[in-house]
Amino acid sequence: MADGKEFTYSDISEHTSKRDLYLVVHDKVYNASSFVDEHPGGEEVLLDVGGQDATEAFEDVGHSDEAREILNGLLIGNLKRAPGDAAPKPSTSTTPGAPKTTSDSAGLGIGVYALILVGGAAAFFAYQYLQSSSAQGKS
Numbered sequence: 001m002a003d004g005k006e007f008t009y010s011d012i013s014e015h016t017s018k019r020d021l022y023l024v025v026h027d028k029v030y031n032a033s034s035f036v037d038e039h040p041g042g043e044e045v046l047l048d049v050g051g052q053d054a055t056e057a058f059e060d061v062g063h064s065d066e067a068r069e070i071l072n073g074l075l076i077g078n079l080k081r082a083p084g085d086a087a088p089k090p091s092t093s094t095t096p097g098a099p100k101t102t103s104d105s106a107g108l109g110i111g112v113y114a115l116i117l118v119g120g121a122a123a124f125f126a127y128q129y130l131q132s133s134s135a136q137g138k139s
């Protein structure tokens, strides 16, 4: 099949069965049907991400170069992101209520807290300072 073919998420989401299984890794579309039975990690995990973006699942496992070569062999085209499609992976996923928080977004959360804390402390001391100086002015 031509490598230049483009698929949208709605195209891909129709291919979720074991014999017809598409998945997306790093915005490329793969047909994993021929590999499902051979996957050392089992068919279940592949079927779980069938028709979806499997980038995170694939990368979380830390697949070998060999696995990446197999993946290359399954390439059928590129993902065409439609407007309104969730842009996934770039590791700053700040989706509210997302169940899985990556360490990256947790780090961001702490950074934001630190900022609020420092800002709050600065405001507090500034307030104290103004209070005490106006008190002095009165007496």
Ligand code: HEM
Pocket (backbone or CB within 6 Å): 030, 032, 035, 039, 040, 041, 042, 045, 046, 049, 054, 057, 058, 061, 062, 063, 064, 065, 066, 067, 068, 070, 071, 074
């Ligand atoms: C078409 C995409 C995929 C290919 C070509 C692939 C290929 C492979 C290969 C060759 C291995 C053997 C170890 C290695 O070489 O790294 C492996 C192991 C594994 N894969 Fe995948 N994989 C794919 C997708 C996934 C996905 C989406 C998951 C989801 C969690 C997954 C989970 C695992 C696990 C848990 C193992 C370890 C199995 C073990 O060591 O017992 N794989 N995969």
